[in-house]
Amino acid sequence: MSETVAFFRPDDERAAEAAEIVRSLGGEPLSDPMLTVEPAGETPRRDAELTVLTSKTGxxxxxxxxxxxxxxxxxxxxxxxxxxxxxxxxxxxxxxxYSSSGLVEELRADAPGARIEVARSDHGSPVLTDGLEAAGAYVHETVLYRLRRPPEAGVSAVAAAEGRLGGACFTSSLTVEHFLEAASDRGIRADAIEGLNDAVVGAIGEPTRETAENAGISVDIVPTVAEFEALAEAVLTRVGPEV
Structure with missing residues (x-):
């Protein structure tokens, strides 16, 4: 099996860090950024008793x-x-x-009557806001940034369709969706999915796994720790290099 592992982090220090991690684990990195950040020009509210931030970008x-x-x-x-x-x-x-459901559990006891600010991207999971509201909180959400698919994204879809991927590391549902959109734009969606199913696919979190599997992508690994290094290590362990 090829030791090429695709990942989809934004084209900044996160992609560089991911490439270094994959190399350190014995794999050949294939960076295919599927997300670009468009600031919304908003800031979190200042009057909340609890403010939830869900990303480095935010x-x-x-x-x-x-x-x-x-x-x-x-x-x-x-x-x-x-x-x-x-x-x-x-x-x-x-x-x-480290997930939306984990945040709901962490804050459940303090939620009744509390003002909770959730500051994140425009693709945040409703699990968090709905769960906090169900627990009795007054929830306000501020969209700090929008996530878009870069027009050049899709080299990983081509590699998958050509059978050149050993593994893929999906870190969010949106990276899965954008991978599939990029494949569709190139007319290779079915072949790209087939290529992924011949590789080792890892996903961070159950929502990401569900998005992939609902699209016909078999997910082999969901690490217990929701961090890229744990995901890459689990994928590369299955791909084959010594770690």
């Missing part, structure tokens, strides 16, 4: 805008927490499970 946009929180800050996971600390914010809460 943290950086809030910090650049000079946002000052009025209450506690909740980070979805360690990557977001590290970005908050680098920007000079304190991190008050991190859920045990």
């Amino acid at each position: 943290v950086e946009l809030a910090a650049d805008a000079g946002w000052e929180p009025g209450g506690e800050i909740v980070a979805i996971g360690s990557g977001t927490a590290e970005a908050l600390e680098r920007a000079g914010y304190s991190v008050d809460r991190i859920p045990e499970q």
